Amino acid sequence: MKEELTTDQQIRRKTIKAFVGFGVASLLPFGVWKWINSSPKLNNTFVPLRKMLEFNERLTGKLLSDSRLAPTFPLSQAQKKVRVNGGVGLLDSIETNYKVKIESGDRKFEVTLDELKALPKQEIIFEFKCIEGWSQIQHWGGVRFLDVMNHFKIGQKDAENLYKYVGMETPDDKYYVGIDMPSAVHPQTILAYEMNGKPILKKHGSPLRLIIPVKYGYKSLKKIGVIKFSDTRPKDYWALFGYDYFAGL
Numbered sequence: 001m002k003e004e005l006t007t008d009q010q011i012r013r014k015t016i017k018a019f020v021g022f023g024v025a026s027l028l029p030f031g032v033w034k035w036i037n038s039s040p041k042l043n044n045t046f047v048p049l050r051k052m053l054e055f056n057e058r059l060t061g062k063l064l065s066d067s068r069l070a071p072t073f074p075l076s077q078a079q080k081k082v083r084v085n086g087g088v089g090l091l092d093s094i095e096t097n098y099k100v101k102i103e104s105g106d107r108k109f110e111v112t113l114d115e116l117k118a119l120p121k122q123e124i125i126f127e128f129k130c131i132e133g134w135s136q137i138q139h140w141g142g143v144r145f146l147d148v149m150n151h152f153k154i155g156q157k158d159a160e161n162l163y164k165y166v167g168m169e170t171p172d173d174k175y176y177v178g179i180d181m182p183s184a185v186h187p188q189t190i191l192a193y194e195m196n197g198k199p200i201l202k203k204h205g206s207p208l209r210l211i212i213p214v215k216y217g218y219k220s221l222k223k224i225g226v227i228k229f230s231d232t233r234p235k236d237y238w239a240l241f242g243y244d245y246f247a248g249l
């Protein structure tokens with residue numbers, strides 16, 4: 001015969017069940033956390049990569065969904081005729097001996113294309129979206145901005161914190177964008193030096209441009225001349241005209 005439970009007993013059983021369930025559910029993240037913390041290599045990791053791991057944990061927390069990653073496509077769907085939009089800041093002819101100026105806290109230095117190309121190459125085929133009403137599946141190759149931050153140890157304000165923003169400008173400072181740090185360290189954000197497997201054409205921002213799939217196209221600065229970090233919002237070309245500063249998709 002099934003025993004009759006008092007309301008009190010029922011509540012207690014439910015509570016115990018809930019606790020057991022919660023305990024089991026929290027074991028997995030705890031295990032991952034312990035592993036990250038006990039791994040000497042990861043322990044020495046520069047803050048951006050750790051932030052990235054935390055960021056991924058938050059993603060995992062969201063029902064293991066990749067919903068915050070922009071969808072990607074097979075190579076066969078990538079457009080061969082890539083649309084051009086906006087040529088502000090592309091006119092000067094600084095092409096040879098190209099260097100990107102970096103400012104992070106007190107450190108100011110220059111990085112060459114070869115130094116960037118030496119880092120792991122990341123390719124992405126995604127739907128590029130311009131706010132003017134067109135979109136296109138495009139194929140870009142370059143280096144993850146997060147990898148650049150880790151490699152050159154930039155973007156870190158102090159032992160525990162990254163700067164809140166990164167600003168990028170064309171060499172002539174005529175076009176510029178401000179990017180919030182979570183979007184800058186997003187795994188799909190790259191400094192691109194290739195389009196369709198070849199060096200980027202001048203009109204698309206040679207030799208180096210930003211590709212940031214989680215944002216509208218106007219944030220993807222062509223021809224990067226300067227990269228600088230700050231806690232205040234960097235100036236942003238289209239935000240000055242009233243477009244949304246974050247331009248998220």
Ligand SMILES: Nc1nc2c(c(=O)[nH]1)N[C@H]1C(S)=C(S)[C@@H](COP(=O)(O)O)O[C@H]1N2
Pocket residue numbers: 082083084085086087088089090129130131170175203204205217218219220221222223
């Ligand atoms: N330097 C620079 N970068 C720029 C622009 C610009 O005018 N100058 N236009 C932006 C806009 S509005 C879009 S949609 C994309 C277009 O990139 P594409 O010409 O490679 O298609 O570049 C962005 N980056």
Ligand SMILES: [Mo]
Pocket residue numbers: 085129130131132217218
């Ligand atoms: Mo655009």
